[in-house]
Amino acid sequence: MSHTVLRLVVIAGFVFLYAPIVSLVIYSFNESRLVTVWSGFSTKWYGELLRDPQILGAAWISLKVAFLAACLATVLGTLAATALVRHGRFRGQTLLGGLVTAPLVMPEVIIGLSLLLLFVALDNALGWPGGRGLSTIVIAHATFGTAFAVVVIQARMVALDRSVEEAAQDLGARPLRVFFDVTLPGLAPALVAAWLLAFTLSLDDVVIASFVASPGSTTLPMVIFSKVRLGVSPEVNALATLVIATVSILALFSAWLSARRRGAGSGLSG
């Protein structure tokens, strides 16, 4: 009895969460130009999409930005996590921990605005970054991507057995060698997860990008957003479906990775 109720609640929950997405995916295969009227199956909007240079250009920029920002965020996140977890108490440790993760709770509008002001001021003072464009979006996305990366990597680093690193040291490895031979492989699942997280966050950010992008460097979410303002077109549905597919594949991949690591790890503690 209670089992049946439980099952119904779960189904209702899934419907609530995923029905909009499923309907979006279904309507992306709609032949009609009217989004709400089903007139038959077609993949023509996908074809339209591939012939739209504006969308293709924006997608390419988004991928470049997300890739670079994710790499930068993972490296910075690893360094910050190492400082926070592995270097004992130092002056300003709490401050660093707080500041590094502040973007998690900071409103995006404020991050975007403050970065815009920073870039303008830098431009006036140093002549760099020389107007807004790809590099300013990458820097902006790396900023909040780092915050998420630190949280993910820090959690893993705390759980790593310190004595494994000491064992490597004891067997003759210098500190840098220990880091690459033992610490990094131990962190690998967290590094992948952090990278993927930063990548997807960058891929769907529209608020911050709007502040720091230039007309020549419009990202994909910005294009979608501007198109939707003129009414939802089936083309946007198709585009959104592709984005969902990409993000789902990445999410599944990272889940599979961490499940595999957990399976291997459980033997260690047993």
Place this chain on the structure above:
Amino acid sequence: MSNPFIRIDGVTRTFGEVYAVDDVSLDIQQGELFCLLGGSGSGKSTLLRMLAGFERPTAGRIIIDGRDMTDVPPHARDVNMMFQSYALFPHMSVERNIAYGLHRMGMPKAQIATRVTDMLSLVQMEKLARRKPDQLSGGQRQRVALARALARRPKLLLLDEPLGALDRKLREETQLELKKIQSSLGITFIVVTHDQEEAMTLGDRLGVMNEGRIVQVGAPHEVYEFPQSRFVADFIGTVNLFEGTIAEDRDTDAVIASPEAGIDIRIPHAVTGTAGQPVAVALRPEKIVISRTLPDPYDNVLTGQVTDIVYSGNLSVFHVTLASGKRVRVSRTNRLRAESEGIGAGDAVQLGFTGQSAVVLAS
């Protein structure tokens, strides 16, 4: 005597206000199997970590084989450690774990292969060379950790609770094996343990630690039979302590007045102390004979009532309450299945012991 192989000279290590290790001096000879024994927080692990180089002494020097190692980092020491958690590299196979330290030494590849094979056969793990640590049992991981630590042929091997994670049967077998490996390789071992039985079985000598200090050093039987303080007597094995004062102290014998025991305890040798000085007489449970009426005369006879009998197969432990309220533990080997003189709870009994087997403790 020549210089000792390892000299720990006035080593102190503080963490903030806490003295983890407090002015420890200790000499250890080459080829010795030395056990550091103590409870948790006694400083034994900190001392071991200072020998490995993971902690720096706040004061004092550590000299290994004539070289001052106090400020040498762990990777540059000719000392290896077997960790309590084993600390195997989870992403490397058994052979790569063992080879890791050899690669860091810059040993040629062919030589590494031979050495790894030797180590694998030493710990009987040849068949599992390609396994990852998470595919091994606890006992197998323990062997790999030992092989990895021994592979570089260190001058000194440090073992932190090496058998702590093994079950009792495996632990007993492994103790003997460890001793055999140690004597065949001739490497100096320092073992940290909280298990006094393990320390007695393994060690050529023991150092008992308490609150950051070494309180007694000696061969296992010396430490057990001649403890120098109440702490050591109580920490190693079980002991009955009778508080009292020195009543008479002559050249050939002494008498300790102990209201707690209810008698004047006669000791057949001189004790170091002055008359009236408070002392404790320490007596191991197995050195007392229990009977309803003792068949032979003893120097010292206590009387009391049995309150409890704890049967543990080979032994029975009798808890006897004396007139003073003091509880005494007496153990007896169960030599016969049906004990002819069955003693039950509530029975009045006599406890006999010779003064020779008691130890008088001033501190």
